[in-house]
Amino acid sequence: MKQIILSLILGIVFVSCKHKIVSTETDEDYPHIFPDYIGVTVPSTLAPLNFDINEDCQSTTVKIYGSKTGEINIIARKKTIQIPAKKWEKLLEKNKGGNLSVVVSVITDNNIERKYKPFSIYVSNYPIDYGIAYRLIAPGYSIYGKMGIYERDLSSFKQKTIFENTQIPYSCVNCHSFNQGNPSYLSMHIRGAHGGTVLKTGNDFELLDTKADGILSAGVYPYWHPSGKYIAYSVNDTEQLFHTVSDKRIEVYDKASDIYVYCPKTNEMLTSPLLKSDEYFETFPAFSPDGKTLFFCSAAKKNMPFKYKDLKYSLCSIGFNPDDGSFGNRIDTLFSSHSCNKSVSFPRPSFDGKYLMFTVSDYGNFSIWHKESDIRLLDLQNNTINELSEINSDDSESYHSWSSNSRWVLFTSRRIDGLYTRVYIAGIDEDGNVSKPFLLPQNNPAQYYDELLFSYNVPEFITKSIDINAVGIEKKVLSKEQRKKIKTIINN
Numbered sequence: 001m002k003q004i005i006l007s008l009i010l011g012i013v014f015v016s017c018k019h020k021i022v023s024t025e026t027d028e029d030y031p032h033i034f035p036d037y038i039g040v041t042v043p044s045t046l047a048p049l050n051f052d053i054n055e056d057c058q059s060t061t062v063k064i065y066g067s068k069t070g071e072i073n074i075i076a077r078k079k080t081i082q083i084p085a086k087k088w089e090k091l092l093e094k095n096k097g098g099n100l101s102v103v104v105s106v107i108t109d110n111n112i113e114r115k116y117k118p119f120s121i122y123v124s125n126y127p128i129d130y131g132i133a134y135r136l137i138a139p140g141y142s143i144y145g146k147m148g149i150y151e152r153d154l155s156s157f158k159q160k161t162i163f164e165n166t167q168i169p170y171s172c173v174n175c176h177s178f179n180q181g182n183p184s185y186l187s188m189h190i191r192g193a194h195g196g197t198v199l200k201t202g203n204d205f206e207l208l209d210t211k212a213d214g215i216l217s218a219g220v221y222p223y224w225h226p227s228g229k230y231i232a233y234s235v236n237d238t239e240q241l242f243h244t245v246s247d248k249r250i251e252v253y254d255k256a257s258d259i260y261v262y263c264p265k266t267n268e269m270l271t272s273p274l275l276k277s278d279e280y281f282e283t284f285p286a287f288s289p290d291g292k293t294l295f296f297c298s299a300a301k302k303n304m305p306f307k308y309k310d311l312k313y314s315l316c317s318i319g320f321n322p323d324d325g326s327f328g329n330r331i332d333t334l335f336s337s338h339s340c341n342k343s344v345s346f347p348r349p350s351f352d353g354k355y356l357m358f359t360v361s362d363y364g365n366f367s368i369w370h371k372e373s374d375i376r377l378l379d380l381q382n383n384t385i386n387e388l389s390e391i392n393s394d395d396s397e398s399y400h401s402w403s404s405n406s407r408w409v410l411f412t413s414r415r416i417d418g419l420y421t422r423v424y425i426a427g428i429d430e431d432g433n434v435s436k437p438f439l440l441p442q443n444n445p446a447q448y449y450d451e452l453l454f455s456y457n458v459p460e461f462i463t464k465s466i467d468i469n470a471v472g473i474e475k476k477v478l479s480k481e482q483r484k485k486i487k488t489i490i491n492n
Helices: 002-018 085-094 445-451 470-478
Strands: 023-026 051-053 059-066 071-076 099-107 112-115 119-123 131-137 147-153 159-164 171-179 182-192 196-201 204-209 220-224 231-242 250-263 268-271 280-287 293-300 314-321 326-335 343-349 355-361 374-379 397-402 408-413 422-427 455-462 487-490
Touching (some): 059 085, 071 085, 147 171, 171 220, 171 455, 220 280, 231 280, 250 293, 268 326, 293 343, 314 343, 326 374, 343 397, 355 397, 374 397, 397 455, 422 455
Parallel strands (some): 023 112, 250 280, 268 487
Antiparallel strands (some): 059 071, 059 099, 099 112, 099 119, 131 147, 147 159, 182 196, 196 204, 231 250, 293 314, 314 326, 343 355, 355 374, 397 408
């Protein structure tokens, strides 16, 4: 017994001596943390912004003060700072419209206490949607490895599986889309021997064969009409080639592409000669929030793949009448590829009708593989372009999505390592001012992102959890039941 007590006393003395502070330093710089949450703006329902200290130290102390009320104190003997979820939730709620001040200090290996410059986290008054949905896919090129569609509750770290390709042998699941974030309207394409397009409206779903007679391919890049009565698709004859230079890996390009609008009620594919021209490639359709305009990208036809660097897409629009599914008689160019020698992809209008966000790259339309690709914001009221220096980086920024209230945007970026796409979220106010983006929070962020060998692909905001009968879809896809064949009608 005496030996045990003596050992405990010696252990306490050892620990006390080991952490005896010999001096205190004040650092005029912010702490080096991952992810970089310094100066970001967040919604009041976001999961804790856990972070890692990029410094060797014995322990870390973090104090978080609310500008209105409340505080959190954390002492950690490891590099990862994990904020208590309940305390964080209350602190955010009580400080909406204010900010949090984060004070970080460390005890170095030589027992020096180093206090860093405090940094702020701003808490927005604007709410954010329930969560996001995305595909996780390895950055490969030619084979169907494991992939799936998943959702994430933004108020926690919980990820839920929606559908995985392991349910359908040798398949690819892609091109998921929701109606302004409402997952009651879902389009999801399954590629492979058992391919088909899953279309969900309300509680029911059906399996379609969207490759009707005279159409290039099955429908991809879907976008719902706000009424839910239509869904726009691009049909693309797509191929890929590989580069031999070190800074480029792959080029994905279209040899031809057209745009159609599907009407579930009549089972018809609607289009216009202006959207299936032999002289132009049309792709990436997106309806305006009032449903009366169809945005898309268009490029003059080139001899592919030999002229792939000359293929540049402009941002265009055409009128649409939701009463009868007819199109306008002219195409308007909103952003010409000739104006800045760039190529446009992924037009996405804000749901309040004020802005349209799109991606630009040097050429082509598969911007995810273009290191130079950036995101732009078009003000639809005065036709001015914001180059969004707040969110762009030196690496690829690509796919993006709006929250249902148009006050938040998410986008994918390869800024961490140049290979894997990760999700970033930024606030945007009524005047188009964009806040510093933050990386999607994780419970143990450095470990999670270092070990995750999948890219986030096509992230979309969702207003509620996705209710889908994955087993029912699997059975229907694997059965010999005939897919619903779509009729084609050309409207003038």
